[in-house]
Amino acid sequence: MANMFRVVVDTKDLMKLNIHLGAYAKQAPVVVSRALNRAATTTRSEAVKEARNNYYVKAAAVRATFNIRKSSKSRLTASVCSKDGSMPLDKFKFSPNQPRPKNPPAALKVGAKKPGMKELRHAFVANINGTKIFERTSKKRLPIKRLMGPPIPRMVGNQKTREVVERKSLETYEKRLDHEIKRVLEAGK
Structure with a gap:
């Protein structure tokens, strides 16, 4: 683009x-x-x-x-x-900003466009060569895909x-x- x-x-x-x-x-x-x-x-x-x-x-x-x-x-x-x-969503504002496997949030909040933050219910934060935002593509553990923003x-x-x-x-x-x-x-x- x-x-x-x-x-x-x-x-x-x-x-x-x-x-x-x-x-x-x-x-x-x-x-x-x-x-x-x-x-x-x-x-x-x-x-x-x-x-x-x-x-x-x-x-x-x-x-x-x-x-x-x-x-x-x-x-x-x-x-x-x-x-x-497209720019990865982890380059924008998001919360929680670190993986929390013991106490995962109900939904990940991401703010790309101001004002406010949007909830992504099926997204999660993982530390794979740095903190990134992913989503599972099936019901299984893998594969996962990195979420992108605008x-x-x-x-x-x-x-x-x-x-x-x-x-x-x-x-x-x-x-x-x-x-x-x-x-x-x-x-x-």
């Missing part, structure tokens, strides 16, 4: 940029590239914040799924893509999150574009 964010830059804005830079119009691709790169990193950080606001997930786990393809002066596009499969691209890809992230990245792009223009004009003096 993959999810991609887009910030669209209009060509009319580039024409205005060339007029604004005047004698330094050759620097326009560099200015746009720097602003796009900053907007791309802002996109990732805002997506991580939004995922943390809506889900019980670690920021490092969300950040690891993102790939940023940066802009250059010859290629004026930047892309931010989140790609990953994929991170789906967490950051819902409509509400996309709108917030794209709005913030567009704000950053415009702010950084103004800053880079001032920087080029001041360096030319």
Whole structure:
């Protein structure tokens, strides 16, 4: 599963940029590239914040799924893509967080989406190369399967999150574009 964010830059804005830079119009691709790169990193950080606001997930786990393809002066596009499969349920909040074979709980509680926790009646915690959440696939003791939660691209890809992230990245792009223009004009003096 993959999810991609887009910030669209209009060509009319580039024409205005060339007029604004005047004698330094050759620097326009560099200015746009720097602003796009900053907007791309802002996109990732805002997506991580939004995922943390809506889900019980670690920021490092969300950040690891993102790939940023940066802009250059010859290629004026930047892309931010989140790609990953399902995330194991043990990476989210769960209780009890250690195996209790002597006093097992009636149900395991897992919290993937905020707020609250959901009961999983047939799930259990086992320490198999670390603490993990499993469920039996038959009435017998084995085989067991590891339970998975929602994929991170789906967490950051819902409509509400996309709108917030794209709005913030567009704000950053415009702010950084103004800053880079001032920087080029001041360096030319």
